[in-house]
Amino acid sequence: MGHREDLLEGAKRCLLEKGYARTTARDIVAASGANLASIGYHYGSKDALMRQAVIASTEEWGAGIVRTPDAGDGQVPDADPLGRFAAVWEQVLQRIATEPQFIAAQVEVLGLLPRDAALREAVGEVLPEGGEELVAAFEGVPDAEVDAETARVVGSFYRALLTGLMVQSLLAPDRMPTGRDLATALHRVTTGGVPGPE
Secondary structure: OOHHHHHHHHHHHHHHHOOOOOOOHHHHHHHHOOOHHHHHHHHOOHHHHHHHHHHHHHHHHHHOOOOOOOOOOOOOOOOOHHHHHHHHHHHHHHHHHHOHHHHHHHHHHHHHHHHOHHHHHHHHHHHHHHHHHHHHHHHOOOHHHOOHHHHHHHHHHHHHHHHHHHHHHHHOHHHOOOHHHHHHHHHHHHHOOOOOOO
């Protein structure tokens, strides 16, 4: 890797270990092995580099959502939308539970958005793409098959759930729902009935 890539990897490590706001340029240099001047040369500023680290980390995390989850019995529940919904959320919830540093960094960044226009713009630029990826993961289709309106509407629904679950995992990790719990809740909301997926 060159200095540019080294700096980005170092910034991503600092994001997890120190958080967005507490990371200094010297922290990034220490984590990357690059020199201080190379931050300005390659990224313009430490803040610009940290914004790139947020985007890259988020994209990598999202890419790890499996498109064909196992329902628990070795079968992928493609024919059962609620079963698939439960299975994908189960996988996402497992990642949330095992990656608390990433979750904490994401929630910190969300809190900074109202006061940091450049960060808000950088995150906003990737939101549509993130919506496509979420819909694709939950529907088991390629990203290219998700149209812009579906990404906007359905992707926003998945993003709202994901953001809420991230926050809840920091507040009450011992009271997190399961994927099946979420499917049961969705069933009740959409049908008015208590029974959830079998």
